[in-house]
Amino acid sequence: xxxxxxxxxxxxxxxxxxxxxxxxxxxxxxxxxxxxxxxxxxxxxxxxxxxxxxxxxxxxxxxxxxxxxxxxxxxxxxxxxxxxxxxxxxxxxxxxxxxxxxxxxxxxxxxxxxxxxxxxxxxxxxxxxxxxxxxxxxxxxxxxxxxxxxxxxxxxxxxxxxxxxxxxxxxxxxxxxxxxxxxxxxxxxxxxxxxxxxxxxxxxxxxxxxxxxxxxxxxxxxxxxxxxxxxxxxxxxxxxxxxxxxxxxxxxxxxxxxxxxxxxxxxxxxxxxxxxxxxxxxxxxxxxxxxxxxxxxxxxxxxxxxxxxxxxxxxxxxxxxxxxxxxxxxxxxxxxxxxxxxxxxxxxxxxxxxxxxxxxxxxxxxxxxxxxx
Amino acid sequence: xxxxxxxxxxxxxxxxxxxxxxxxxxxxxxxxxxxxxxxxxxxxxxxxxxxxxxxxxxxxxxxxxxxxxxxxxxxxxxxxxxxxxxxxxxxxxxxxxxxxxxxxxxxxxxxxxxxxxxxxxxxxxxxxxxxxxxxxxxxxxxxxxxxxxxxxxxxxxxxxxxxxxxxxxxxxxxxxxxxxxxxxxxxxxxxxxxxxxxxxxxxxxxxxxxxxxxxxxxxxxxxxxxxxxxxxxxxxxxxxxxxxxxxxxxxxxxxxxxxxxxxxxxxxxxxxxxxxxxxxxxxxxxxxxxxxxxxxxxxxxxxxxxxxxxxxxxxxxxxxxxxxxxxxxxxxxxxxxxxxxxxxxxxxxxxxxxxxxxxxxxxxxxxxxxxxx
Numbered sequence: 001x002x003x004x005x006x007x008x009x010x011x012x013x014x015x016x017x018x019x020x021x022x023x024x025x026x027x028x029x030x031x032x033x034x035x036x037x038x039x040x041x042x043x044x045x046x047x048x049x050x051x052x053x054x055x056x057x058x059x060x061x062x063x064x065x066x067x068x069x070x071x072x073x074x075x076x077x078x079x080x081x082x083x084x085x086x087x088x089x090x091x092x093x094x095x096x097x098x099x100x101x102x103x104x105x106x107x108x109x110x111x112x113x114x115x116x117x118x119x120x121x122x123x124x125x126x127x128x129x130x131x132x133x134x135x136x137x138x139x140x141x142x143x144x145x146x147x148x149x150x151x152x153x154x155x156x157x158x159x160x161x162x163x164x165x166x167x168x169x170x171x172x173x174x175x176x177x178x179x180x181x182x183x184x185x186x187x188x189x190x191x192x193x194x195x196x197x198x199x200x201x202x203x204x205x206x207x208x209x210x211x212x213x214x215x216x217x218x219x220x221x222x223x224x225x226x227x228x229x230x231x232x233x234x235x236x237x238x239x240x241x242x243x244x245x246x247x248x249x250x251x252x253x254x255x256x257x258x259x260x261x262x263x264x265x266x267x268x269x270x271x272x273x274x275x276x277x278x279x280x281x282x283x284x285x286x287x288x289x290x291x292x293x294x295x296x297x298x299x300x301x302x303x304x305x306x307x308x309x310x311x312x313x314x315x316x317x318x319x320x321x322x323x324x325x326x327x328x329x330x331x332x333x334x335x336x337x338x339x340x341x342x343x344x345x346x347x348x349x350x351x352x353x354x355x356x357x358x359x360x361x362x363x364x365x366x367x368x369x370x371x372x373x
Numbered sequence: 374x375x376x377x378x379x380x381x382x383x384x385x386x387x388x389x390x391x392x393x394x395x396x397x398x399x400x401x402x403x404x405x406x407x408x409x410x411x412x413x414x415x416x417x418x419x420x421x422x423x424x425x426x427x428x429x430x431x432x433x434x435x436x437x438x439x440x441x442x443x444x445x446x447x448x449x450x451x452x453x454x455x456x457x458x459x460x461x462x463x464x465x466x467x468x469x470x471x472x473x474x475x476x477x478x479x480x481x482x483x484x485x486x487x488x489x490x491x492x493x494x495x496x497x498x499x500x501x502x503x504x505x506x507x508x509x510x511x512x513x514x515x516x517x518x519x520x521x522x523x524x525x526x527x528x529x530x531x532x533x534x535x536x537x538x539x540x541x542x543x544x545x546x547x548x549x550x551x552x553x554x555x556x557x558x559x560x561x562x563x564x565x566x567x568x569x570x571x572x573x574x575x576x577x578x579x580x581x582x583x584x585x586x587x588x589x590x591x592x593x594x595x596x597x598x599x600x601x602x603x604x605x606x607x608x609x610x611x612x613x614x615x616x617x618x619x620x621x622x623x624x625x626x627x628x629x630x631x632x633x634x635x636x637x638x639x640x641x642x643x644x645x646x647x648x649x650x651x652x653x654x655x656x657x658x659x660x661x662x663x664x665x666x667x668x669x670x671x672x673x674x675x676x677x678x679x680x681x682x683x684x685x686x687x688x689x690x691x692x693x694x695x696x697x698x699x700x701x702x703x704x705x706x707x708x709x710x711x712x713x714x715x716x717x718x719x720x721x722x723x724x725x726x727x728x729x730x731x732x733x734x735x736x737x738x739x740x741x742x743x744x745x746x
Contacts (some may be wrong), residue, residue: 282730286672293670299659357655 007089007344013079014124016093016344020146021130022197023335025327027149031318032266034197034237034331035148037098038155040163041182041191042141045171049183050136058136059119064170065135066121072165075125083107083122084115089349091116092340098146099124104137131162138183139191141166150266152194152258156250159192186243190250194257195241197226198265201315202272204236212265216240219261226307226334235307235314235334240265273319288316296367301360306337333366380462380717386452387497389466389717393519394503395570396708398700400522404691405639407570407610407704408521410471411528413536414555414564415514418544422556423509431509432492437543438508439494445538448498456480456495457488462722464489465713471519472497477510504535511556512564514539523639525567525631529623532565559616563623567630568614570599571638574688575645577609585638589613592634599680599707608680608687608707613638646692661689669740674733679710706739 008016022035043049047061066080083091083104091105100122110117118136125131134142143166145159173181180191187193203209213223224239240261242253276284291312295301314330316322335341337359343350346358381389395408416422420434439453456464456477464478473495483490491509498504507515516539518532546554553564560566576582586596597612613634615626649657664685668674687703689695708714710732716723719731 282672286733289670289672290667293666293668294663295666297662297666299655299662360659 007347008093013081014093014097014099014126014129016097016341018127019328019332019335020097021128022098022146022148023328023331024148025331027147027151029266030149030327032198032200032269033150033262034199035146036151036155037144037146037195037197037241038152038159039145039193039195040141040143040159041139041180041184041187041193042143042163042166043173043181043183044140045173047140050138050140051183055119061140062119062121062135065133065140066123068166068170069123069133069135071169072162074123074162074165075131077126078131079124079126081122081124082115083120084110084113084117086116087114089340089343093344094122096335096338096340097129099129099132099144100134101137101142104134139187150196150258150262152196152254156192156194156254160250189244189247190253192250192253193241194254195239196257196262198238198240198269199236199311199314199318200238200265200269201236201311202276203269205276206272208268208272209238212238212268216261216265219256220244221257221261234304235311237311237334273315277319284315284319285321287312288319288321291316292322292367295363297364298360300356301337301363302356303337303339303359306359306363307334310334310337329366333363336362336366380720381466386454387466387470387472387499387502389470389714391500392701392705392708393470393472394501395471395519395521396701396704397521398704400520400524402639403522403700405571405573405642406523406635407572408519409524409528410517410519410568410570410614411525411532412518412566412568413514413516413532414512414553414557414560414566415516415536415539416546416554416556417513418546420513423511423513424556428492434513435492435494435508438513439496441539441543442496442506442508444542445535447496447535447538448504450499451504452497452499454495454497455488456493457483457486457490459489460487462713462716466717467495469708469711469713470502472502472505473507474510474515477507512560523569523631523635525569525627529565529567529627533623562617562620563626565623565626566614567627568612569630569635571611571613571642572609572684572687572691573611573638573642574609574684575649576642578649579645581641581645582611585611585641589634589638592629593617594630594634607677608684610684610707646688650692657688657692658694660685661692661694664689665695665740668736670737671733673729674710674736675729676710676712676732679732679736680707683707683710702739706736709735709739 008014044061044064047053048057050058053061070078070080091100094100095102095105104120104122105116107116107118109115120137121135123133123135130146132144143159143162145155145162147155175181179189182188182191200209200212203212216223220243222241222243226234226237242257291309295306295309310330310333313322313325314327317325317327317330336345339355342355342359342362345362350358381387417434417437420426421430423431426434443451443453467473468475468478477493477495480489480491482488493510494508496506496508503519505517516532516535518528518535520528548554552562555561555564573582573585576585589596593616595614595616599607599610615630664682668679668682683703683706686695686698687700690698690700690703709718712728715728715732715735718735723731
């Protein structure tokens, strides 16, 4: 049951206080690659696509999906959350944790429950939240796997397995000519999308980030911010993902990303860091230590400013400037300073002004003792 | 003797490490008034003004002045510094300590000694440096007394005494009709100028500082920065002084300043602080604590930024937000972060880049332990 402020109660199937799998700071190339993501778009044969389906069709597709997902034994524990039973606070938490899209959280609200007045849901593998399946978003099923560091090959293997298990008891909409059919043409084919979240503070500082964006654009790759399409690159975090899937195999798409582009960008960032440390070490040290100074002293903090300073501290850690700090608590703070998580931690709905005060307090408390001068 | 870097040696008559009288943070209205200053312009009868005097005239005037100043028993200890024996580093220190003007420190240099190639000097009462007398600046004698807090009446009494003691053995250039004759017409008459250095961070934050400047201008008062004419108002410090003396008695000039203007400005600043603390306390607390955070963590600091943060800390102290801190060490840092003093503390000449590093180090060290979070 939800409390009066609409915050998740103690029986919530998801532990919103814990960091998610993609914040661990572990895995391959974790100095630059924050997380990897694979996503499959699938639709159930015999049902119209979500955007052209009647309410009854969608309710029916939801029921069929639920039954199948629950029967498929995808993970040891799987939380099933129907969005019409959630309120704004919980949906915000799910978006901030990258478990559902902003689009999935939006819609006409039910006046009685406060939930989204649509037959929509998300299934989340707990406790690591690596697997999530949105039901009735743009497609009937959007299967997502996220992991820490660069792990796209592993994610592909695992998401194929999840896909097979679901397909074992259901017919997907499929065309022998085009492949899996999806609501948006860019997903037709394998229906797969790969993405990585990169931490590129040095390329941002040198200004070379614009070159990376242009190069990626020329290769049909999208470069987006921390919260996807249209969001700014807070904390110097950039998502790079493939744009189209039609006519390409999963392996070919993966090769496009991991064969050339990713190693190049990771290499650029590393050499930019190296150059900055060699030739402008006092500038980097100044930025990193100022970030600590501000975060341990400020009484007012916006999300944006908190994330930018956390980014600098993360750079300091991976560059070896702060041997006493670890990456994971800093990454975790990137999530906890978000409005939804902050209100969850405070146990009440906060105005924007209150959030800035409470955010500063949270960050001070979490960094106290951890961060020296 | 000076060391190779041109820094004052251990036998220097002035202890450049110590704070000067005007940095003590004591005295009347010390929450707003940093220091008070009285200055007399005097010329010796029978000698041409400095700007129209030959080199021999000036050398002669210097010798006469020295003899008289030394004989007058003005203070227990009086240091006599001839500027042609000083180098750039020492002159910078004297300017930063407000013991000589920038103009007095400048001039054609002697290639052998590095000193100013002019017969110029300054006499400084030690150890408090409250009294200083520039010889052969714009006038033969510029007598200055500085004190902490608002103490103009006391300074007037003391500077009159100094004036009388000097005049007892020398003839001043004087006209029964105009009064004391000076090189610049604005000083003719009593030749006196009063000034106060005000700390006005709250009026700066509210933007009302512009109103104060306009009002002061309308009353023939000058508003200048920390280092006088043409200098910016670093650390939110503003000097207010009278502009003209002709036809007015010393008491009348003093009344103009202390009767209406000063109490009004002090009152404005206090009420602005009060209002900010009542209605925007989190904004003030944020600024004050951020200042501590940055100064205890930054690895690079410009003079300007250091002074601005020190200003905020000083505001925090006088507003009662930082009970563990005292004003005097913070005021002292306002002086020590200046380029000349910084180089003196480091014992060598520093490039601008080195100064930013050493300044940050100095401030961190001095604030360590003193300032909590």
